[in-house]
Amino acid sequence: MNATTAHRGPPIVPVPSSTAHPAECDEAVIVTTTAAIELSEEFLRDPAPVYERLREQGPVHHVQLPSGLAGWLVTDYTVAKQVLADPTVRKDVHQIRRIIDTTQTGVHAMGSDMAEPMLNTDPPEHTRLRKLVAKAFTPRSVTALVPRIEQIADDLLAAMPTTGPVDLLSTFAFPLPITVICELLGIPVTDRDQFRDWTNTILFAGAQGRETVLAAAADMHTYLCTLIADRRAVPGEDMLSGLVIATDDGANLTETEVVSMVFLLLVAGHETTVNLIGNTMLTLLGDPDRLTQLREHPDQVPAALEEHLRHLGPVHIATLRCTTETVTLGDTTIGADELVFVSLAAANRDPHRFTEPELVDYDRANPGHLAFGHGIHVCLGAPLPRRRHHRHHPPTRPVPAHKPRHRPHHAGMADQQPHPRTGRVACATALGAHA
Numbered sequence: 001m002n003a004t005t006a007h008r009g010p011p012i013v014p015v016p017s018s019t020a021h022p023a024e025c026d027e028a029v030i031v032t033t034t035a036a037i038e039l040s041e042e043f044l045r046d047p048a049p050v051y052e053r054l055r056e057q058g059p060v061h062h063v064q065l066p067s068g069l070a071g072w073l074v075t076d077y078t079v080a081k082q083v084l085a086d087p088t089v090r091k092d093v094h095q096i097r098r099i100i101d102t103t104q105t106g107v108h109a110m111g112s113d114m115a116e117p118m119l120n121t122d123p124p125e126h127t128r129l130r131k132l133v134a135k136a137f138t139p140r141s142v143t144a145l146v147p148r149i150e151q152i153a154d155d156l157l158a159a160m161p162t163t164g165p166v167d168l169l170s171t172f173a174f175p176l177p178i179t180v181i182c183e184l185l186g187i188p189v190t191d192r193d194q195f196r197d198w199t200n201t202i203l204f205a206g207a208q209g210r211e212t213v214l215a216a217a218a219d220m221h222t223y224l225c226t227l228i229a230d231r232r233a234v235p236g237e238d239m240l241s242g243l244v245i246a247t248d249d250g251a252n253l254t255e256t257e258v259v260s261m262v263f264l265l266l267v268a269g270h271e272t273t274v275n276l277i278g279n280t281m282l283t284l285l286g287d288p289d290r291l292t293q294l295r296e297h298p299d300q301v302p303a304a305l306e307e308h309l310r311h312l313g314p315v316h317i318a319t320l321r322c323t324t325e326t327v328t329l330g331d332t333t334i335g336a337d338e339l340v341f342v343s344l345a346a347a348n349r350d351p352h353r354f355t356e357p358e359l360v361d362y363d364r365a366n367p368g369h370l371a372f373g374h375g376i377h378v379c380l381g382a383p384l385p386r387r388r389h390h391r392h393h394p395p396t397r398p399v400p401a402h403k404p405r406h407r408p409h410h411a412g413m414a415d416q417q418p419h420p421r422t423g424r425v426a427c428a429t430a431l432g433a434h435a
Ligand code: HEM
Pocket: 118, 119, 120, 130, 181, 264, 265, 266, 268, 269, 270, 272, 273, 276, 313, 314, 315, 318, 319, 320, 344, 370, 371, 372, 373, 374, 376, 377, 378, 379, 380, 381, 382, 384, 385, 413
């Protein structure tokens, strides 16, 4: 099937206006009740010292973002878990928009191009959607993909130039997840280049390319609607067919819901995996003994993956939540209609939960990190990165002599709740081992 470029109404998908520009971050500050957190390149690269300071002052902090948007930042592991599992702390995008519009002077919520993917809904809507997608996202369907994932990874490694510097992100980390997601969804091979182009435009064009992003999203929407109609007529073995035919008491996902789900899988599964690969390789390149240890003992890779997810996970701050009634978090009581930011990065380095949290320790007795979130929105795709890394040990290429550097933007799951003024969230750590 060929991709079509005809527009069919406005895109119903969340268009992440991500990718904060470093220069903006350098100037920005988050004001807490006790201190200003400078959103500098240094903070984004290593937020741990700032979080350590905040944690000493308490588990929850009133913060103000550069836009003026105010809320509560959670830096403590136990309170983070409490918030992520609390049914009174909600994710409903309409309620969050209303709070921003009515309580935050001078700040306006995002426009109407934000759809309501599962991640931005609460029960019972979330329960219905998650149940339907879980039917298509079974451990069996993920396990069945493993040989293909390994093949894709092998092909990418084999295609890397054998001499000179190699950019790990562009040659491996970026193409791997998008190819796997195409495979998972059953995007025909002939359409994949086009599909990848749209995805890259949507995920990485940033706020400056807004019109381009919207056009790519509209084209992809039209394309997916045609593909959905095809799968409805003749279902295959792929996840898109699974989403199309999944029923709950006889009710299917609507076309809008299937498209929205596909976009969620793309947004949630792509950047996170890129960042996981970049962050983990960056840590390992700075610790050659550990790299050697892993190469000699590839059986340690699963434990290593969990520890790297804890130590420098891809999602810095979970998606935005709001209170619906008075709630006590640690030593702080918060009223209804307040915004809450849960720092997964801070929780995962909480010394009350993890002994010597700054250390990478593959033998931790109490893993339990929050890198995949917690509660009803816990990452649905977690088996994928876990399976992907099961067999592959780090590539045995020479380690670069020069210092790897950050990618020139900071994206992540937090980008799904963009900064209300700039459309950006400057709160996610994304590292890249650019040669
Ligand atoms: C290393 C990789 C990944 C990490 C660290 C990660 C992390 C997360 C986190 C923290 C959340 C919860 C956010 C919140 O509660 O605010 C989440 C949700 C989600 N993730 Fe992942 N993710 C990863 C990969 C993937 C992949 C590969 C997919 C699918 C292809 C995926 C699909 C989803 C979906 C659908 C949700 C929403 C679940 C719901 O709302 O019920 N993720 N992820």
